[in-house]
Amino acid sequence: xxxxxxxxxxxxxxxxxxxxxxxxxxxxxxxxxxxxxxxxxxxxxxxxxxxxxxxxxxxxxxxxxxxxxxxxxxxxxxxxxxxxxxxxxxxxxxxxxxxxxxxxxxxxxxxxxxxxxxxxxxxxxxxxxxxxxxxxxxxxxxxxxxxxxxxxxxxxxxxxxxxxxxxxxxxxxxxxxxxxxxxxxxxxxxxxxxxxxxxxxxxxxxxxxxxxxxxxxxxxxxxxxxxxxxxxxxxxxxxxxxxxxxxxxxxxxxxxxxxxxxxxxxxxxxxxxxxxxxxxxxxxxxxxxxxxxxxxxxxxxxxxxxxxxxxxxxxxxxxxxxxxxxxxxxxxxxxxxxxxxxxxxxxxxxxxxxxxxxxxxxxxxxxxxxxxxxxxxxxxxxxxxxxxxxxxxxxxxxxxxxxxxxxxxxxxxxxxxxxxxxxxxxxxxxxxxxxxxxxxxxxxxxxxxxxxxxxxxxxxxxxxxxxxxxxxxxxxxxxxxxxxxxxxxxxxxxxxxxxxxxxxxxx
Numbered sequence: 001x002x003x004x005x006x007x008x009x010x011x012x013x014x015x016x017x018x019x020x021x022x023x024x025x026x027x028x029x030x031x032x033x034x035x036x037x038x039x040x041x042x043x044x045x046x047x048x049x050x051x052x053x054x055x056x057x058x059x060x061x062x063x064x065x066x067x068x069x070x071x072x073x074x075x076x077x078x079x080x081x082x083x084x085x086x087x088x089x090x091x092x093x094x095x096x097x098x099x100x101x102x103x104x105x106x107x108x109x110x111x112x113x114x115x116x117x118x119x120x121x122x123x124x125x126x127x128x129x130x131x132x133x134x135x136x137x138x139x140x141x142x143x144x145x146x147x148x149x150x151x152x153x154x155x156x157x158x159x160x161x162x163x164x165x166x167x168x169x170x171x172x173x174x175x176x177x178x179x180x181x182x183x184x185x186x187x188x189x190x191x192x193x194x195x196x197x198x199x200x201x202x203x204x205x206x207x208x209x210x211x212x213x214x215x216x217x218x219x220x221x222x223x224x225x226x227x228x229x230x231x232x233x234x235x236x237x238x239x240x241x242x243x244x245x246x247x248x249x250x251x252x253x254x255x256x257x258x259x260x261x262x263x264x265x266x267x268x269x270x271x272x273x274x275x276x277x278x279x280x281x282x283x284x285x286x287x288x289x290x291x292x293x294x295x296x297x298x299x300x301x302x303x304x305x306x307x308x309x310x311x312x313x314x315x316x317x318x319x320x321x322x323x324x325x326x327x328x329x330x331x332x333x334x335x336x337x338x339x340x341x342x343x344x345x346x347x348x349x350x351x352x353x354x355x356x357x358x359x360x361x362x363x364x365x366x367x368x369x370x371x372x373x374x375x376x377x378x379x380x381x382x383x384x385x386x387x388x389x390x391x392x393x394x395x396x397x398x399x400x401x402x403x404x405x406x407x408x409x410x411x412x413x414x415x416x417x418x419x420x421x422x423x424x425x426x427x428x429x430x431x432x433x434x435x436x437x438x439x440x441x442x443x444x445x446x447x448x449x450x451x452x453x454x455x456x457x458x459x460x461x462x463x464x465x466x467x468x469x470x471x472x473x474x475x476x477x478x479x480x481x482x483x484x485x486x487x488x489x490x491x492x493x494x495x496x497x498x499x500x501x502x503x504x505x506x507x
Contacts, residue, residue, distance in 0.1 A: 003070035007042040026072035156203035196322030207323035223268035224261030
């Protein structure tokens with residue numbers, strides 16, 4: 001029988017020979033079973049807590065596409081160290097694709113009737129192993145903290161030397177200025193703009209954003225207190241990567257580090273008192289959703305939103321802090337007119353397509369959400385799966401497989417009855433006035449309540465993107481339309497703050 005091998009080791013500190021040893025042991029077992037190994041897959045320095053492993057995913061795709069019936073691996077932990085995750089994977093491979101997994105070192109395979117119990121028993125051991133590593137790692141990091149060593153990348157204002165944090169005097173002066181500006185009444189956005197105008201690089205080595213400024217203000221390290229253990233990372237079954245989970249405040253660990261203090265505790269407290277006051281004032285404005293027709297739909301070529309900059313214009317959010325080259329303002333009435341015109345053209349040009357698509361949708365609706373072809377395809381798919389299980393049952397009869405075969409047979413019988421009683425809905429036709437209704441709504445959006453108008457727009461418009469042209473002062477405006485029933489893009493040329501020009505060849 002054709003088979004594959006999967007091997008893995010977790011840490012960069014482990015010996016790469018581990019892969020070779022796992023493969024050799026799997027090959028020996030495959031030879032005993034007279035199986036032919038047609039491919040070997042392995043991941044290096046990849047955790048068993050994540051499904052996001054390149055070779056592992058390649059192996060799964062290869063097995064499914066090439067009708068492979070066996071996977072050899074050294075241990076259950078090579079597939080996953082999470083019991084729920086490995087059971088999900090085993091069930092999918094065994095019951096849907098008819099693939100048997102042999103765990104060589106443990107002498108078990110998914111063909112055994114008590115495999116669920118065996119997986120649970122081995123899974124508990126794997127999970128306890130992972131938990132012990134997590135606790136040992138936590139204790140090790142905590143010990144480093146107690147010794148004054150760093151357990152995280154240095155924040156802005158600090159440098160790392162021989163595993164220890166120390167204050168970077170040059171950056172510390174910038175931190176002090178940020179706190180001073182904030183206390184004097186400047187907002188995050190204004191401070192970011194000031195720093196960018198002076199060419200000062202952010203903690204990431206790029207331009208400052210209001211978020212980067214905010215992180216400086218709220219981090220307690222600047223008053224000489226390291227706060228640790230605010231989060232933990234856990235593998236959640238069904239998710240490819242570990243999730244960041246907040247720990248309750250009583251589990252946070254605070255370590256006083258006066259040597260790392262850049263601003264006084266009084267200054268830090270004053271800045272954060274003002275931050276909470278401003279936050280409270282913003283919340284009392286009771287702003288619900290967007291107050292403009294196109295807020296949230298318009299993007300700059302840098303990826304940031306265009307936001308209302310004045311009573312009459314929009315501007316790139318990043319440009320407001322000097323972090324984007326598109327510094328022009330775009331009149332709101334101009335953008336509204338452009339978008340409304342483009343949506344109307346989209347509806348008119350695709351009128352017949354929308355009509356035909358809507359007729360198809362109605363036809364599907366009246367035939368119980370399925371076409372005859374849909375039912376036939378479903379029966380064909382179930383028959384393939386049934387045949388696969390019948391082949392497995394011939395080699396390895398079991399109650400579980402027999403039950404699955406019965407389920408498939410019952411589903412196929414029901415679908416065949418549905419197919420016999422199926423009545424094709426012919427002649428479903430609609431008047432294309434549905435497009436006229438949409439056009440009429442679009443004509444009236446500017447006179448509607450903003451929330452009502454946005455509901456109409458959001459069903460038709462995906463995104464509006466502004467891009468700078470090679471010619472100074474000219475910009476491209478690109479539209480991505482949603483349904484009614486089809487997505488399509490269009491681009492036109494415009495002049496910021498003035499209006500728009502027709503598309504010009506070569507621009």
